[in-house]
Amino acid sequence: MTANQVTVSATILSAAAGSLVWLSAGARWTLAVVPCALFVRMALNALDGMLAREHGMGSDVGAMLNELGDVVSDVALYLPLAVVPGCSAPLVVMAVVLAALSEMVGILGVQFGGGRRYDGPMGKSDRAAAFGLLSLAFASGAPREAWPHAVMIGIVMLLVVTIFRRAGKALQGGVA
Template sequence: MPSVYDIKPTFQNLLRPITRSLAQAGVTANQVTVAAALLSAAVGACIYFNPLARWPLFLLPAFLFVRMALNAIDGMLAREHGMKSRLGAVLNEVGDVVADTALYLPFAFVPGFSPWLVVVISILAIISEMTGVVAVQIGVARRYDGPMGKSDRAFVFGLFALLVACGVPRGAWLHYALWAVLGLLVVTIWNRARRALATSPDSAGR
């Protein structure tokens, strides 16, 4: 199943001139990673403290696009400008999980969203990212398989926020949509685990 992650190379090409300028200005990949996590926490706090307001929901889709750009930029700074480090690898993975949780968990307090579904989705999102990282421990590349990876979750929650902010009635559709996200996250975890095992060095002996 296709994923928003598939358009990443095209997006990176558009951001390459900006990345080059940041590198020349002395901005590091780790600084961009930390900035993305802090900004995510700030936007999530806006939703949490203003669950009845529309403006934080309008803010979220715009910020998710900015966050996607920052995530692409920190990766290119690390790979293409000699900024790879062990600390950067840790910050990248932890920062993504912190940012996702900070952005989406506050939806549990927004009227119309099922609190328990939002909590379960947040937990499964963490598990899906950890499953991708665990692949490295068995000797294969970090897995980014969909259909509900980080970029896909950003698209879906950004769409939810925009629709609700625009006044679309909150009803059964939202409940079913959250169930669909939950189900796709389960499939994502399965896909990442299965494909990591299938490509591991000792898979032939299994």
């Protein structure tokens, strides 16, 4: 299996898990699938990088697939939470858009003479942890009063900080 096949597999897994949540209108059992899919996705992301480096499979196509796959996977896994009762659809959409922007700004570091920016506080792994825990809480039947809104507002705020931090470091041409 090639690194690119692993990358595509992670994206397909994310799309399948997100579709399950979306089509079930956020049924509790489908929300339990999200943390599992996130765990496997993160493992596959690590594996594709190791394959590319250690077996000489790195390529421009692979780099593009990796970056696009991350954004598509985020959208596929996180956007369906907008249909979950008790979760604010506008805040979910805002978080998904900001997550994509944070990845775009991270890539721009290369354009300005530095490396790919991975600065936080709400990078890919942090988002996976936050959305995974949120999904797990929903799946476990936790009451859905105000706390999901507070969590989503926190994610949105941390994404804004991440975007500004990455942009600042990218413009300085700093190394990741």
